[in-house]
Amino acid sequence: MRPRRIASVFLAVATVIGLAACGGGGGGGAEGTTTSGGSGKTLSASDAQNAKGNITWCIGKDTTGAFSQMVKLYNQQSSDSQAKLIELPTSADQQRTQQVQRLRAKSPECDVLGIDTIWTAEYASQGWIYDVSDVINSRKSDFIASTVDSAKYNGKYWAVPFNTNAGFLYYRTDEVQSKPTTWQQVYNQAKSDHIVYQGARYEGLTVDFLELLYSAGGKVLSDDGKTVEIDSPEAQDVLTFMANGVKDGAAPRSVLTYMEQESKDAWFNGKAAYLRNWPYVYAEAKTSPIKGKWAITTLPKWEGASASGVIGGYNLAISAYSKHPEAALSFVDFVTQPKQQVTMATKTSLPPVLTQTYDNAAVKKALPFAPQLRAAVQQAKPRPISPVYPLISEAIYKNVYSALQGNTSPDSALKKAKSQIESALKTF
Amino acid sequence: VATVDATVSRPRRRRSGLSERRLAALMISPSLLVILLVAAYPIGYAIWLSLNEYSVRVPGLSRFAGLKNYREALTSSEFWSAVKTTFLFTGISVSLELVIGLAMALAMHEAFKGRAILRTVVLVPWAILTVVTAMTWRSIFSPDLGFANTVLRTLHLPGAHVVWLGESPYALGVMIFADVWKTAPFMALLLLAGLQVIPEDVYDAAKVDGATAWQRFWHVTLPLLRPAILVALIFRTLDALRVFDLAFVLTQGANGTETLSLYAQQVLTDNRIVGLGSALSVLTFGIVMIVSFAYIYFVGGNIRTLAEDT
Numbered sequence: 057m058r059p060r061r062i063a064s065v066f067l068a069v070a071t072v073i074g075l076a077a078c079g080g081g082g083g084g085g086a087e088g089t090t091t092s093g094g095s096g097k098t099l100s101a102s103d104a105q106n107a108k109g110n111i112t113w114c115i116g117k118d119t120t121g122a123f124s125q126m127v128k129l130y131n132q133q134s135s136d137s138q139a140k141l142i143e144l145p146t147s148a149d150q151q152r153t154q155q156v157q158r159l160r161a162k163s164p165e166c167d168v169l170g171i172d173t174i175w176t177a178e179y180a181s182q183g184w185i186y187d188v189s190d191v192i193n194s195r196k197s198d199f200i201a202s203t204v205d206s207a208k209y210n211g212k213y214w215a216v217p218f219n220t221n222a223g224f225l226y227y228r229t230d231e232v233q234s235k236p237t238t239w240q241q242v243y244n245q246a247k248s249d250h251i252v253y254q255g256a257r258y259e260g261l262t263v264d265f266l267e268l269l270y271s272a273g274g275k276v277l278s279d280d281g282k283t284v285e286i287d288s289p290e291a292q293d294v295l296t297f298m299a300n301g302v303k304d305g306a307a308p309r310s311v312l313t314y315m316e317q318e319s320k321d322a323w324f325n326g327k328a329a330y331l332r333n334w335p336y337v338y339a340e341a342k343t344s345p346i347k348g349k350w351a352i353t354t355l356p357k358w359e360g361a362s363a364s365g366v367i368g369g370y371n372l373a374i375s376a377y378s379k380h381p382e383a384a385l386s387f388v389d390f391v392t393q394p395k396q397q398v399t400m401a402t403k404t405s406l407p408p409v410l411t412q413t414y415d416n417a418a419v420k421k422a423l424p425f426a427p428q429l430r431a432a433v434q435q436a437k438p439r440p441i442s443p444v445y446p447l448i449s450e451a452i453y454k455n456v457y458s459a460l461q462g463n464t465s466p467d468s469a470l471k472k473a474k475s476q477i478e479s480a481l482k483t484f
Numbered sequence: 485v486a487t488v489d490a491t492v493s494r495p496r497r498r499r500s501g502l503s504e505r506r507l508a509a510l511m512i513s514p515s516l517l518v519i520l521l522v523a524a525y526p527i528g529y530a531i532w533l534s535l536n537e538y539s540v541r542v543p544g545l546s547r548f549a550g551l552k553n554y555r556e557a558l559t560s561s562e563f564w565s566a567v568k569t570t571f572l573f574t575g576i577s578v579s580l581e582l583v584i585g586l587a588m589a590l591a592m593h594e595a596f597k598g599r600a601i602l603r604t605v606v607l608v609p610w611a612i613l614t615v616v617t618a619m620t621w622r623s624i625f626s627p628d629l630g631f632a633n634t635v636l637r638t639l640h641l642p643g644a645h646v647v648w649l650g651e652s653p654y655a656l657g658v659m660i661f662a663d664v665w666k667t668a669p670f671m672a673l674l675l676l677a678g679l680q681v682i683p684e685d686v687y688d689a690a691k692v693d694g695a696t697a698w699q700r701f702w703h704v705t706l707p708l709l710r711p712a713i714l715v716a717l718i719f720r721t722l723d724a725l726r727v728f729d730l731a732f733v734l735t736q737g738a739n740g741t742e743t744l745s746l747y748a749q750q751v752l753t754d755n756r757i758v759g760l761g762s763a764l765s766v767l768t769f770g771i772v773m774i775v776s777f778a779y780i781y782f783v784g785g786n787i788r789t790l791a792e793d794t
Contacts, residue, residue: 149753149754153753178540178756181540181541181542181543182543183543183544184543256735256736256738257735257736257737257738257739258736308627308628309627309647309650310626310627310628310647310650312647312650312738313626313627313647313649313650313735318626321629322628322629325628325629327628327629443540443541444540444541444755446754446755446756447755447757450750450754450755457738461650483540483541483757484537484538484539484540484541484547
């Protein structure tokens with residue numbers, strides 16, 4: 057008797073649980089009736105005038121205190137709306153996870169979201185953020201063009217640029233005679249003096265590869281985003297160039313394990329004459345073992361083509377679930393004004409998004425390489441803008457990695473990347 | 485006693501309408517319910533997710549996919565290479581941990597001065613978070629400035645120029661090494677507990693019979709330690725099959741270190757392919773379940789016989 061009774065209790069409970077599980081899933085299915093992408097919600101520039109209500113800004117960790125200072129200044133000048141800062145983790149992946157959890161639950165907790173440029177397409181296509189095209193168009197000329205491009209998806213703007221980023225070439229002045237002007241020059245000299253970059257199998261490798269690909273005039277996707285062009289002759293040249301770099305020792309094999317940190321340490325310790333890295337290295341290099349023996353320059357040209365780069369940074373988007381979108385917009389507008397951009401640039405050393413901020417005396421003092429910084433941002437281009445960007449990037453870095461290791465020929469690595477990106481574009 | 489008791493109190497029980505058994509079932513049902521909510525509901529939900537497809541481009545769009553996600557997972561070469569990596573990692577690391585853990589347990593079991601200190605020191609690696617362990621080993625095995633290569637170079641040993649985490653067999657080797665370093669103490673702790681319940685007189689009897697130290701270990705210690713060994717093996721195997729953090733920190737899955745959990749996480753979290761990612765998680769769960777049932781089937785029976793024998 058006893059086992060059977062316990063079993064029946066168990067069964068009854070299990071049935072309840074089973075029903076609950078189906079209920080949850082069924083809810084998901086019912087939402088499937090919405091078929092168009094995007095939230096369908098828009099904000100226009102004038103909406104910022106009706107700012108009322110309190111809002112919350114969810115962005116990565118405020119390591120320098122610049123973000124909380126901005127919040128304080130906003131609260132001082134506004135009486136109808138008060139802002140609050142929620143600091144997300146330092147790692148970009150963790151920030152995305154935190155935001156996505158709230159957005160999936162339609163939580164109104166975060167009104168203003170600090171989003172990495174590569175999340176724009178995902179958030180926009182999921183209908184999580186407001187279309188702010190009108191806001192951008194009303195002051196487009198203030199921004200560096202490439203930063204605005206990084207907030208664009210499906211012909212509309214989904215976020216306001218907040219800070220930006222671009223790669224640089226650092227080099228040792230005691231080993232390199234003159235400022236390098238082409239990648240070919242760099243790699244040629246690197247055969248004896250070495251270059252280090254981010255060659256581990258992760259997002260950083262996608263960026264480093266795309267910088268060279270964009271310079272050579274290559275693309276990942278066609279302009280309409282429908283055709284995959286990653287097996288172009290330009291891409292073949294670039295990947296062969298990079299693979300040869302590892303083969304002939306211009307880039308030591310150790311780059312295959314390097315992320316930002318390790319490549320920087322190797323350069324600081326004299327293991328290489330050249331380093332490709334982000335602007336943050338500038339401040340650290342001033343007190344490093346090689347202080348006084350290095351210089352910074354924008355990424356060089358590809359021989360016979362142009363100089364380019366890949367744009368990074370954070371844009372500010374407004375959550376579709378915000379209870380006070382107008383107040384959120386007025387906050388976004390406030391922190392992207394010249395005065396706040398100066399605060400951000402001088403405090404965080406993050407490159408500002410407004411063209412004129414780079415001419416400000418305080419900014420020039422905090423970032424002595426401001427002119428190069430602006431040039432680097434201006435020549436940079438966004439990574440492929442697609443809701444399946446993570447899959448595209450994975451296809452790029454896994455196959456590029458395999459070619460750098462010498463396990464696959466550049467040609468077949470790119471063919472494989474192409475077919476993987478093609479199936480990624482067909483994802484449901 | 486129970487019968488007498490039951491006859492005496494029967495009238496009163498009838499009135500209340502609850503038998504002892506029913507009352508017991510009723511009383512454990514809240515905790516049963518909590519267990520089901522905490523364990524069964526997420527598992528059931530993951531299975532449900534794995535039977536559907538969720539659009540990455542259209543908000544809220546989903547469709548029932550049946551077993552399509554499983555078909556996709558089981559026909560992908562990435563899945564099978566992850567299975568291979570996971571089992572290779574588990575097999576090698578758990579075997580090494582057993583041997584080393586046993587040696588450590590035997591050493592700690594001996595009575596000598598400073599035994600308490602040794603026991604504490606040995607447990608330090610196990611007390612450190614795996615992510616921290618992984619970061620440490622990552623920097624130790626970093627190619628140019630890492631501790632490992634510097635030592636090899638100074639001692640003029642081979643391998644000073646190997647990029648440990650950037651080459652195929654070595655990366656998994658480092659991962660196994662880090663795991664053994666961290667969890668051998670845990671194995672030792674479990675085995676030490678087993679050693680302590682073996683009665684001293686068994687050894688005295690063996691000594692009287694003229695058994696050598698080796699014979700005592702082989703014919704007395706090992707057979708009596710078997711239940712503890714088996715429990716330790718189950719714990720470690722199931723843990724090792726789900727390994728994620730080591731691979732994630734050391735190599736991000738490059739160079740033959742992509743384990744099942746890491747692969748499932750990449751598909752589910754990074755790439756947001758919810759259906760396929762859930763199918764991969766369910767498959768991982770299934771594999772772990774099969775292995776644990778296999779252990780209970782072959783080994784669990786063994787524990788019972790051993791317990792009956794003694």
